[in-house]
Amino acid sequence: MLRLEIQSLSKQVADPSLAQSGRAAYQWARSHMPALTKTMENLSPKRPLEGRRIGTCLHITKETSVFIKGLMELGAEVFVAAANPLSTQDDVAAFLLSEGANVWAWRGETEEEYFDCIRSVLRSKPQVQVDDGADAHVVAHQENLSDKIVGGTEETTTGITRLKALEREGPLRYPIIGVNNAQTKFLFDNRYGTGQSTLDGVLRATSLLIAGKTVVICGYGWVGKGIARRARGLDGHVMITEVDPLRALEAHMDGFEVLPSIEAAPRGDLFITATGQTDVIREEHLKGMKDGAVLANAGHFDVEIDVDYLRKSATQIRTARPNLEEYVMPDGKRIYLIGKGRVANLVAAEGHPPEVMSMSFSNQLLSALYIIENHSKLQKKVIDVPAEIDRQVALNMLQASGLSIDNLTGEQIKYSQSWKI
Numbered sequence: 401m402l403r404l405e406i407q408s409l410s411k412q413v414a415d416p417s418l419a420q421s422g423r424a425a426y427q428w429a430r431s432h433m434p435a436l437t438k439t440m441e442n443l444s445p446k447r448p449l450e451g452r453r454i455g456t457c458l459h460i461t462k463e464t465s466v467f468i469k470g471l472m473e474l475g476a477e478v479f480v481a482a483a484n485p486l487s488t489q490d491d492v493a494a495f496l497l498s499e500g501a502n503v504w505a506w507r508g509e510t511e512e513e514y515f516d517c518i519r520s521v522l523r524s525k526p527q528v529q530v531d532d533g534a535d536a537h538v539v540a541h542q543e544n545l546s547d548k549i550v551g552g553t554e555e556t557t558t559g560i561t562r563l564k565a566l567e568r569e570g571p572l573r574y575p576i577i578g579v580n581n582a583q584t585k586f587l588f589d590n591r592y593g594t595g596q597s598t599l600d601g602v603l604r605a606t607s608l609l610i611a612g613k614t615v616v617i618c619g620y621g622w623v624g625k626g627i628a629r630r631a632r633g634l635d636g637h638v639m640i641t642e643v644d645p646l647r648a649l650e651a652h653m654d655g656f657e658v659l660p661s662i663e664a665a666p667r668g669d670l671f672i673t674a675t676g677q678t679d680v681i682r683e684e685h686l687k688g689m690k691d692g693a694v695l696a697n698a699g700h701f702d703v704e705i706d707v708d709y710l711r712k713s714a715t716q717i718r719t720a721r722p723n724l725e726e727y728v729m730p731d732g733k734r735i736y737l738i739g740k741g742r743v744a745n746l747v748a749a750e751g752h753p754p755e756v757m758s759m760s761f762s763n764q765l766l767s768a769l770y771i772i773e774n775h776s777k778l779q780k781k782v783i784d785v786p787a788e789i790d791r792q793v794a795l796n797m798l799q800a801s802g803l804s805i806d807n808l809t810g811e812q813i814k815y816s817q818s819w820k821i
């Protein structure tokens with residue numbers, strides 16, 4: 401589909417008052433992302449992305465606008481699609497469009513429009529493709545839209561899992577840096593960012609008290625840990641379901657109740673999935689839940705809760721509040737679903753706070769530059785963020801937070817390299 405045809409579908413994206421509101425959101429985020437802005441300011445005199453075409457498939461939030469504007473300030477032409485049909489903040493998309501980015505994104509895209517927007521980015525022949533969830537990389541491979549791409553990056557856990565599967569079945573056509581696996585990404589973005597913003601989404605959608613409620617969190621990975629800590633901080637009684645014995649044990653030692661999901665189903669008031677797996681909450685769980693149970697998903701795709709079952713079996717469906725649907729089940733019980741089972745922190749709230757995205761996008765930016773400089777030497781595989789980039793991002797973030805640390809003395813370096821008694 402032509403770009404203008406797509407843009408005409410999204411009238412809101414061309415609205416000047418929206419662009420104004422998006423600018424204010426961008427300014428607020430930028431002023432809270434000093435680690436990223438410092439990196440951009442240091443690089444900008446050299447214009448290292450001059451003449452480069454960069455495709456992005458990311459959640460269009462105020463924090464993302466700082467990253468995209470940063471790419472443009474370094475000289476790139478940027479092509480933008482959303483990483484989820486419901487996560488785009490239209491004012492931010494309008495602002496980016498007004499600043500000269502090529503934007504195909506609006507909140508409420510149909511599945512077909514969503515993929516058409518991604519195709520529009522790929523047909524613009526980017527040299528580097530930045531992705532979140534791997535839909536752009538997968539479309540580039542399945543539809544032969546990768547001829548100019550020399551490398552890519554991937555933002556999230558689920559995207560890396562998919563790309564490793566693609567690499568196994570192969571061939572991967574270009575190297576992809578798995579940004580999620582940088583420590584300065586998953587330890588902060590997945591844990592603190594998703595932890596806080598998922599609870600933010602639940603609170604905005606329901607306006608209910610967490611204290612005294614039983615909160616069931618499915619998955620105790622980096623996202624699950626963050627949500628569990630925040631829910632406990634709000635005085636919820638937190639239960640964890642897991643399939644990995646180590647993670648289950650960790651949850652137990654962290655003081656959470658660990659149990660099988662089928663046993664948690666009748667006890668929970670609020671359920672949050674954070675696994676990256678499909679059908680985690682399905683018919684057998686939904687049938688056992690209490691009247692009034694609330695469901696939310698924080699995992700990348702809307703596959704963790706069996707929303708099809710809810711839709712097919714409900715006798716009545718209505719919007720109870722913005723981003724909250726009520727399903728009346730055949731036995732009269734009401735089940736509430738936040739954001740149609742899509743990433744609750746982005747659909748019902750604003751996504752991650754700027755401070756953590758400052759680190760995630762510093763990794764994205766430095767990884768994109770690394771790809772441009774080194775692509776001819778890299779294997780066509782999913783590769784880690786180089787350790788020196790990870791360390792540099794941590795140092796930048798410490799500095800931006802006004803913190804300094806000790807250095808090992810010469811004696812300590814010698815000691816750590818010696819083995820004699």
Ligand SMILES: NC(=O)c1ccc[n+]([C@@H]2O[C@H](COP(=O)([O-])OP(=O)(O)OC[C@H]3O[C@@H](n4cnc5c(N)ncnc54)[C@H](O)[C@@H]3O)[C@@H](O)[C@H]2O)c1
Nearest residue numbers: 556557558619621622623642643644675676677698699700
């Ligand atoms: N909403 C957001 O903004 C956001 C941000 C970062 C990551 N994510 C997504 O969140 C998901 C989780 O990411 P992560 O970094 O925590 O991954 P992770 O691999 O660290 O953790 C996932 C955990 O879920 C567990 N699990 C898998 N299947 C399960 C099942 N059926 N029942 C219970 N537990 C199960 C795994 O054992 C693992 O411990 C991914 O889809 C990721 O892409 C979303």
